Amino acid sequence: VVELNDGQVAVIEKVDTTGNVSLQLSGDQGLSQSFSVQQLQAHAKRVYIFRPETSVPDARVDEYIKPYEKSWFWDIVLKDWKRYTDIMVASMIANILALATIIFSMQVYDRVVPSQSIPTLWVLAGGVLIAAVFEFILRIARVYLSDIIGKRADLKISDRVFGHALRIRNKDRARSTGSFISQIRELEGVRELVTSTTISAIADLPFFFLFLVIFWLIGGNIFWVMLLVVPLMIVPGFLVQKKLAQLATEGMRESAIRNAILVEAVQGIEDIKLLRAEARFQNQWNHMNEVSADVSMRQRKIVGWLNAWTQKIQGLTYAIVVLVGCFAVMKGDMTTGALVACSILSSRMLAPISQVTGVLGRWQQAKVAKNGLDELMQKPVDRPERAQLIQRKVLLGDYDFKGVVFKYTEDDPRPTLVIPQLKIAIGEKVAILGRNGAGKSSLLQLLAGMQLPVQGKISLDGVDQSLLDPDDIRRDMALLNQNAHLFFGTIRENLTLGAPLATDEEIVRALQITNALDIVEQKKEGLDHTILEGGVGFSGGQKQALLLTRLLLRNPNIVLLDEPTASIDDVSEKVLIQHLKQWLGHRTLVVATHRPAVLQLVDRIIVIHEGKIIKDGPRDAILNPQHQPNAGGASA
Template sequence: MSVTGVQGEERDDYNRVESAQIRRRSLRLLGSLLRPVRGRVALTMIVVVISTAAQVAGPALIAFGIDRGLPALIDNDAMPLVFTVAAFLTTAVVGAALMAWYTVLTARISQAILIDLRKRVFLQTQRLSLDFHENYTSGRIIARQTSDLDSIRELLDSGVNQLVQGILYMLFIGVAIFVLDWRSGLVLLGALVPLAVLTRWFQQRSQRLFRQSRVASARLIVQFVETMTGIRAVKAFRKEKRNEKEFGEVVEDYRQVNGRVIQLFGIFDPGLVLIGNIALAVVLLVGGLRVAGGGLAVGVLLAAMLYTRQFFAPAQEMAMFYNSYQSATAALEKISGVLEEAPSVPDPVKPVDLWKAKGHVVFDTVTFAYTEGRVVLPSFSLDMPAGQTIALVGSTGAGKSTLAKLMARFYDPTEGEVTLDGISLRKLHPKDLRRAIVMVTQEAYLFSGSVADNIALGKPEATKDEIINAAKAVGAHEFIENLPDGYETDVNKRGGRVSAGQRQLLSFARAFLADPVVLILDEATASLDIPSERLVQNGLQTLLADRTAIIIAHRLSTVAIADRVLVMEHGQIVEDGTPEDLIAGTGRFAQLHAAWRESLV
């Protein structure tokens, strides 16, 4: 066998193993979702069994009425016919009432499962580490919470009903027709052979197509979300025509996949009807000949034909179930993958408490790489005494932001340790870590809600006076008071009602209220103009007082307030000293400072 053939077999084996693992993962998730509602599921099953039995009884009662009731009525005995009519009406009412109850029960079960699953996905996506969100696009996460959960909802709301009712209906009909006339039952049994072949053909092709449909749907959502999220860049670079072409291609892929699904049903549905009609014709032919010969009662033949006709109706509904099932299975596979994703920065098993941190941070021979083989920090060491303000400068890609992310424990070092007051961040209790170390980024993200709510994010239990004092401390109180509703002003989506400088001041007020012992400012003033930066600088002076601080900045005006400057290149510190000492020297920082001064002239 050729090497290519061996590799192909190995790849097929790997795909089979991976598919089996995905199925087991999905089944574990489904089992965990059903476990809390298993009592209601059991009750629902009892109700649907009784309801289906009541519905299936109709043709058998009709046969009894024709073959026994009508002859008795001719002999002036109306009781058998009255009994048949009463029994028929009773089973109809019981069947309808139980079906209504069954519908309510299944709806409650499906909603309970969906609420549980939706919460799990939301909590899991919050729990996962930063690297997951940097690699897993927001559009894909939105697809998990929207289209994928909708597919599962459709399956639970109607698909399962169709499956359970269909299976029970076909089973009960099969039993009833054999009890009435076993020869007609054999005809129906023979019809199951082409039905099974057709169904298997449909399953094999639909499984592949529905997976393709889920992928195409997710791509469509990702394309739309990314376009709307980056609408400013779209407008700025006149990307509308390119987006129209790209989105058109994605939509066309989605249309083609759905077109192939419709073609598949265009063969399957008529095939079911054809098999059902042929079976009905054979039952009529065989039964009619026997009626003519006196070997079969007319009522039994009519009941056998009704049962044969009814037998294939659930098969069509179960085909629609398979539609929902394939879509929901693909969705469940994707959701289970997210839910089984392990955080790359796990919480400690036995956390160490640090009730009152001082702010002494140490990088002890830290090596870090985002991906294997691409080291950003090679054997990095740094001692940051408590209360010191340190500025990090250097070219893009030097490792400054990586250093900040390690301090905030968004990532863990590949090797070495980062410690706070002598305790490794890996062992520190998460609540103590988040209370002790706060990071303010360039984005200065504001959530929908009031100004006060956004400041209180740093301390949810804060009083109104504490919120106002925090705003005053960083110089934000005056502009907040001038807003339409002051501190109760809704900032709109992403803080659209306030300027970039004002958003940054609000993020500083948030950090001030949180009162961390270590504060990280990652390019916190990079997006500001000069007047806004000066406004923010006043807030910075108050914000950095009496705490350990790291300032990452390209603007050297921000660096001037630091006690110590570290110049980084290629993940290493190449200069370390006070701003004044480094400016007076001839090193990298002196060159940067001279270039900055010239740019101001």
């Protein structure tokens, strides 16, 4: 791609053997033109060379071998690989400086004490003090760098996971809110993989071999003691991995169940009190706590045993080195200073091994947590990464259902909705009637694109709804569910969630239409009044009025309402209906309701029974069948 001096952009198609370049200019609507290389060089400002960032899936070869896909987790963690290089350099210098203590001890016992050279002692002491100061600074810097890297990775992982969780398709979400929360909370376990402790353990591990070589140079054959000790420290950590993995899985499962019970109890706390069911929920909680505590105790028992074993081996190693070294000193194979240096070095070189043992004790917990997040990250989202979705500047609400069958889950014995054919024209006002559980809300979910049919096709403005960009649909469509939420924050923040650029005049106008201005004026802080979680402190009618105001502020072309006046009194409902009539204008309206007053807004009624359309026609024809014949346009 070439950027020209006049601002145009050109795509180079080919360069022939005679030096002519064929390219497409941005201003020529794809027409090819030919220029000489000299002409192109004279007018070219920049040249860009593009290549695919990743391998693109191809159905012809995917069954044989799929393109390489990066791990979302390690891609984030290893993004700061340059900082890991800094950590390794700091670790190398710090570990080399740590040898100063060993050299100091060896020189004191072998040279200073026999010769009683006080000046040499002070020189050596000064040198080891300087080395200790620099080692301390480097180790502090390493911890700081590790924490910075861990913090960055933690924030990016949290952002990626929470962003993905918000975009998971409705049908693929966890059925239990508590379980869904548990999956997201696995971030706490994954943090173990990016903490400074883990990074430091990995950074120090290679220097064990450096210390081993130095140990061999100083102590000779005693280094075999260290080679025998290392497996004794590491092997038990690997042997308990299977049991720790089992306990980690059980612990995650019990944690998910506890979260589910907790969320359910908090959401229904008033009903629990009114039904005097506190004892039942408390017994459930205590039972799950007992099981969870038992699993945690078994985990801590194994990890505690592992840590105790590691510490004991470290202590015994020091004693064994001194024991074996004494015989070497008595034989004259090594000096007393070398023995002291080897004893100090043995403890120093086993420190990275003990850190690795500690990491092994926590590894399965982090691994199970990461597997849980991997499962979450594999769930399909509303807008897949490589999907080439159709963009529409405006959507007006021309719906066309053909052979639609919908189920919430594959286990449902019968479909929730079966609609062979249904059309809703642009600007049409339609009411959906039916008994509880007939499928009215499900139909609204399909119209909103929040659910997808298992069979058939839903077209919106002439395009298959599944091919449209969800952002475009939600820009021009607004759905008010029965279970819509008010979130913690001010009234203004709640009202402008879907319309952040709304002015105060627009907010007041919307409040007047829904007759909710009085609700705001009754509050001392007005629009800055803080709404608690779930709208605590507001009546059902007040919440419904505020939610409807939030919908109107978005100024959608397609309006989908599910029982919009169910909690509103008759007087307020009458005023609301009058205002909505004027506001709706050219907009497409589909409303599910049991309230007769709402039918004033519509000119067509669809009656649903057991997931099927049994009547469909003009409002008056459906409401007064004895006076006018039934005009069933698209009945099933």
